[in-house]
Amino acid sequence: MTIVAQTLLTAEEFAQRPEPSDGSKEELVRGVVITMPPPGFDHGMCQVRVCGLIDQHARPRRLGRVTVESGLITERGPDTVRGPDVAYWSAERLPFDQRPRGYPDVAADLCVEI
Numbered sequence: 001m002t003i004v005a006q007t008l009l010t011a012e013e014f015a016q017r018p019e020p021s022d023g024s025k026e027e028l029v030r031g032v033v034i035t036m037p038p039p040g041f042d043h044g045m046c047q048v049r050v051c052g053l054i055d056q057h058a059r060p061r062r063l064g065r066v067t068v069e070s071g072l073i074t075e076r077g078p079d080t081v082r083g084p085d086v087a088y089w090s091a092e093r094l095p096f097d098q099r100p101r102g103y104p105d106v107a108a109d110l111c112v113e114i
Helices: 011-015 041-058
Strands: 025-029 032-036 064-068 072-075 080-082 086-090 110-112
Touching: 011 080, 041 064, 041 086
Parallel strands: none
Antiparallel strands: 025 032, 025 080, 064 086, 072 080, 086 110
8 A cells, every 4th residue: 555645735835826716715724725615695795794894893993904715824833724704803913014925924803704
């Protein structure tokens, strides 16, 4: 029996991958790329609504930033990158003068899965 060792990706390597051309969603789970089907229409409508409500409250008050479908690192060694439907970072946790390249290295204050 032949055993093939699987090469695990880091969060930084995962960030360099092109987006799937078929519209599917990928996450990195303990170094392994996991592919999921694209969300449906109702999911997208709910996602927009949740994101909009948080953004309408946070942005004018400069409380923080909200993202949709943006990756964030939840685990290192091996790395896990999840793409929550909606995520929010307070200005205290992720100051406005910081614009992460790839994925933020600080946990989000709030993650919403629809």
